[in-house]
Amino acid sequence: MSPRRALALALTLAAASALGGCGVESGPAVDRFGPDGDATLPKRRGSVVVEGCALDGYQADVLAGAAARAVLQEIVLVCPTLDEHGAVAPQDDATRATLGALVAKLRAQGYRVLLAIGARDTDGSTPAPAPLARRFDDESYWTASAQAVVELAPLADGIELALPPMATSARGRLTAWTRSIAGQIRPARRLGLFAPPSYTEPSDIPYGGTWDVAALAPSLDRVRLMTVDYTDPAGPAGPTTDPGWAVQVLATARAKAPGASFDLTLPLYGWDYSRGGAAALSYLDATALAQVHGVAPTRLPIGEPTFSYVDSDGAAHTVVYDDALSLTRALLAWDTATVSADVGVTYYGLGAEDPALFPRLASGRGGAP
């Protein structure tokens, strides 16, 4: 073969190789957010939500530990509830004294303590959106409930409004109600709001437009965007949160209330989906289920662990939950160029988390502590 023809053949082969491509995937992914990653967590204000008026032993130990105290500044107790008469439970002196003692103990550990007010009728049921909204049309209810909230405020460092979904007909009355409370407790006490995670304006969430965040922002010290339950628990299995969705929720809220102080929320719990619906479960519950059924969890594309099993009744289940790695990935995806440093994080469901979470967060790094 002549040199020219050899060169022509070499160029042809090179062209075919070049234009066809010969790259292959090999080796472990370069993942600064992963267990061996070197990414640094942005420093953010941290709060944790505790459902209930008391702490169990695990919760108390976690909050007393150095890791939690390095990460968290606020504790929100979802404890008091507004009943159908406009009163706020607990009403008896003994229970309030116990609550006050818990608040004092947590304050002594360096935390700010806030009381989140929900709604529950005296029969223990949660009021439906339309009847709950109609209550605020009643002037006596409106006045009594606002006064009850104001009287509760001195028990802690402030109040968070965590009412269940309400029909949007109450929007105007709720705005005035909230402003009335704010005018009486601020600035000595703080006032915050658990806001629905509206992705669009008007809201894409049922009853998401009930709270007028734009009008309320000057009266609030904190708006906690409840960016959890990304997947409807009544629907097919899916992730509990999505960091990209949360960024868009924040952008929507910021467009309405640019001067407000926002928190994004991350779930510490997971969901066990089956044909009969979904049940919340903790990290330890999820890992125990996986061990019992001999399944190895995989990860969703956004990083949440998941696995499936069949229970003793033959029902198929899918479990999706968060662990320290998936939550750290979400926090690292919220870099300060994407989510400004003044946005805090509320961790929902103390006691349900991966025990490795707070030590990892306290280390300040995306990799293992």
Next chain:
Amino acid sequence: MHGEQGVRGGTLAALSAGAAALATTFAVAPAQAQVLVPPPSDPGVTEAPPAASEPTQPAPGAQTGRPTPGLPAEYAARSSPLQGNFRFDARLAWFPRLPTLRATFPEDFIGSNYEGASGTIASPGRGQFVAVGAEVGLSISRRWTVPLVGFAIGGAVGGYPATKTSLDGVPFTIEPWTAGYVYMQAIGLEYRARSRRWMLEAGLRFGVGITWMKTRIAVGGDEYTGSAFGISPALKGDVAICRRLDPEQRLCGFVAPALYEFGLLNGASFGLRWEVGA
């Protein structure tokens, strides 16, 4: 992914065969090209002997390129200082650092807030490409050549890990092994030194480098395929050692350091080049 590469490779291999056929045409046409060769002053150059009716000595003034009055037309043509050349090459382009990439969300991405959105994501690190290129240039004297327009196009070669990053809070996975590369040359300048059948070429070339690759975007429980690209002005050096095959063709080995492409002093290209013309 490999199926896509097979289809792409098969379709474009046909184009490559056409390019090779074109090169073969040049290889059999040196006789026609010789009428444009300047009068020999290089003892290494072989030419057909002149016809009996033509002068046996180079015409005075031929070396300066100015036709002397009364010379036959073919000597005047051979004296022209501006002569074209063509180059075809196969190269390995290596970049220790690919640029940060501009990523876009695909049109079928859920959520109106993301449609048409784009942003910058992290560099996937190194990249190496097998590429083929072509160039057209103009020799303005025996020593100087101006490379005019040219291009190189190639695909990633070798093994790469995926790179995980994020954009606007959305997890992205970059797939560097799917990368493509294009270099588009604007202009350059090259110096030549000759010794017998050997030639040394050294020059600079200005152009634009572009790379692109696939990404995977995670939303909820789903994953979408997107793309990302990086573009950069390019300033490349070029040093080649060439061996004359005949008066018109040279086979060269070259190295082209990337003085600036996707970053300062960022790698180099190495390859073989087939040059045709002056």
